[in-house]
Amino acid sequence: MTAAVLLIDRVPLPSGCVETWTLNDPASRNALSEAMVDALLAACEHAATDADLRGVVLRGAGGHFCAGGSLGGIGQPLAAGDADPLVPLNRRFGALLQALCALPQWLIVAVEGAAMGGGFGLVCCADHVLAHTSAQFATPEVTLGIVPAQIAPFVVRRLGPAAARRCLLTGERWDASAAQRWGLVDDLVEGDMNAAVEAAIARHAAAAPQAVAATKRLLLAQPETPLPALLDDAADAFAQALRGPEAPQGLAAFAARKAPPWSAKP
Known part of the structure; x- marks a missing residue:
């Protein structure tokens, strides 16, 4: 049986509940496959109408958050006149970023290890970002000859134009401290991420x-x-x-x- 690419754990609060959504493909450092994007979109669709759900925590399995998009289809030639399947595939990821931003619940993103490319875009959708001191952030697309197409508007919204240009046009890597200085990260975590997540949940759960x-x-x-x-x-x-x-x-x-x-x- 194939393991689920998204694990959802629902835990009760004194009022309502909170879900942890865990990206679950450690072998690829949780790269955003088509199946993972579809699973996240389905989770967002359900959450949008879930009156008992108070908040969502988004994490990655295996010591990393998300290494970016899965690029398995790149380089395959197109027959003359064929529509490029990469266009709707890429656009679907943009729809996911929109859905995450539009969640009626608070969204906490907890980052350990890599948050690259599309993973960086996921981080930009958060209401609150926790980053372990092990975290590394980058948008390396332009250094690979690729356009950071769907994440760019969300990076601008999160960081502002100047910082967005810096990361999107150079692909430079930020450690957790640098990411906090540029406004991507809210809180640095040196110790147990689970404890930091629980504390963040308690703070957000004070809100109606x-x-x-x-x-x-x-x-x-x-x-x-x-x-x-x-x-x-x-x-x-x-x-x-x-x-x-x-x-x-x-x-x-x-x-x-x-x-x-x-x-x-x-």
């Missing part, structure tokens, strides 16, 4: 699920939406939150100096 989803929608819309329209949407989201179930519970808990019902704290 519906408020998180609404805030993420606003953040995602911000680059493309004119400011007046964005502020109109934000006002609607604010009013809906105050009139919804979470704000009264959160404000009452604050007044009583208690944890709100969705919090992971005892």
